[in-house]
Amino acid sequence: MDWINALVQGILLGGLYALFAAGLSLIFGVMRLVNIAHGDLIVLAAFLGLTVTTATGMHPLLALIVVVPLMAALGYALQRGLLNQTLGDDILPPLLVTFGLSVILQNGLLEIYSADPQKLNAGGLETASVPVAGLSLGVLPLLTFAIAVLVIWGLQWTFYHTPLGRSFRAVSDNQDIAQLMGINRRHVFGLAMALALGVTAIAGILLGIRTSFDPSIGGGRLIFGFEAVIIGGLGNLWGTLAGGVILGVAQTIGAKIDPGWQILAGHIVFLLILAVRPNGLFPRISA
C-alpha cells in the first residue's frame, strides 16, 4: 500500500511539474525560445501572490485573478520590449538575455523580499485530505493535478480550435510566410509569452501554497520544468503532462527507497529517457 501511495502522490506531484513546464513548452513551440528565467518567473508569481494576499487578505487561490493578468501583461511587455529583439537565426542571444534576466529577477526579489523563506497561507487547504480507496490524498495535490489537466486541455484547445492557435502554429512553421498572411509575428510572440506567463502565475501560486519559497529556488523549478518538457517530447503539451507525471513518480518512488534519493531519482530517470529516446516520448517537433 505504501508503494501505491508513493505512486499516486508522484502522479499528483506531476501535475505541478506539468504546470512548471507548460509555459516553457508553449514558448519553445511557438518561437524556439528557451527561457532560462522561467523558474524565476514562477517564483516572482509566488511573491506577487504573497504581496496580494498580505495586502488584501485574499485567499491565495482568489489572488489568481490579480496575479494571472499581471503576469500575462508582464509577459507581453517583456516579449515586445526585450525578447523579440533577441530572436533570430542564432539561438544564443535569447539564451544569454534570459539568463541575465534570471539573475536580475533573483537579485531584485532578494532586494525587495529578503532571503527569508515565505509561504502562502491557504487556510488549511495545504493539510486537508480525503480518503480514497484506503489512501489519504491531499486536497491541494488533487486540486493541482486537476488544474494542470484543465490548463493543458485549455492550451491544447486554444492551439487547435482558435484563430490565435492557428496563428501560433503558422508562425511556428514559417515566420515569413505567416507574415504574408497579415500576422504580425511580434504581436503573436507577445501573446504567446502572455499566455505562458499566465500559466506560470498559476504554477507559482500553487507552488507557494504547497511549499515555502525564497528568491533562490527558481533554478530548481526550471530544471523540473525542462525535464518534464524533454521527457514528454518537444511541442506536445499532453506529452508535457506525461513528462511531469513520470518525473513526479520517479521522485516519490526514489524518496520511498531512500529519502535522500528524491531529486536524484528524478534526474536519473530523465537521463535514462534522454539516452533511450533523445526526442522524448511523444515528440511533435524535431529538435
Add this chain to the structure above:
Amino acid sequence: MPDTILELHGLDAHYGDFQALYGIDLHVTEGEVLAIIGSNGAGKTTMMRSISGLLSNRRDQIRYRGGAIGSLRADEVALKGIALVPEGRQLFPSLSVEENLLIGGQVGRQGHWDLKTLYDLFPILEERRNVPSTSLSGGQQQMVAIGRALMSNPDLILFDEISLGLAPVIIKDIYAALPGIISQGMSAVIVEQDISKALSVSSRVYCLQEGRVSLEGASDTVSREEISRAYFGID
C-alpha cells in the same frame, strides 16, 4: 487609361553585400496581368519579396495606390491588399488544408473569396479539407497556396513560379483556372520561367536580367529575338 495600382521607382535590393536588384522601374495598372520573365538569379523572386514586404526597401521605392509602402512589414502590406503565392508553395505543415485557407482569410478583408467560392473553384480541396496540407499532391498543394492568397481578397496578387516542379498536365489545369481568378477585378503579377505560358496569360511583360529590366513591352507584340536577347543578354 486605367489607373496605376503598383509602381516601383528605382528599386534596389540587397542580401548583405550582394546587390540583387539595380534600380528597377516598373508599374502595374488596375486589372491587368503582368508577366515577369528572366533566367534563374535574375532577381524575379527578390522583386516579389520586396513588393510583399519580406525584404525591406526605401519607403518611396514602392508605391501602391499612391502610398509609399517600400518600408512596410509583410503583414502591413498584406492588410493593404497585396497577396503573394510564394515560390515552392510553402504551406503550413502543422495546419490542415482548410486551416491553411482560413489563415489566409484572417487578414479580414471582405470580398468575393471565402471558403465556399474557393471550394467551387477547387472542389478537390473541399473533399480533402481535413487532411494535413503535406499529404496533398504537388498540384493540390499549389491550389491551396493560391487559395490561401485569394482568401485575403487582395487587389493585387503576385504569383511566384506557380508551375515550378509540377507535371505539365497539372500546370495546364492551374493556368486554366487563372482567368477565373483574375476576372474578379484583381490585378496580377506572374513570375514564370515558361515564357510562352507567361506571354499567353499576360497583357504586358517585363524581362529581368542580372537585377535590371532588360525588356518591357506588350505580350502580343514582343518578338522571340527581343526576348532571347533580353533573357540571355546576347546580341
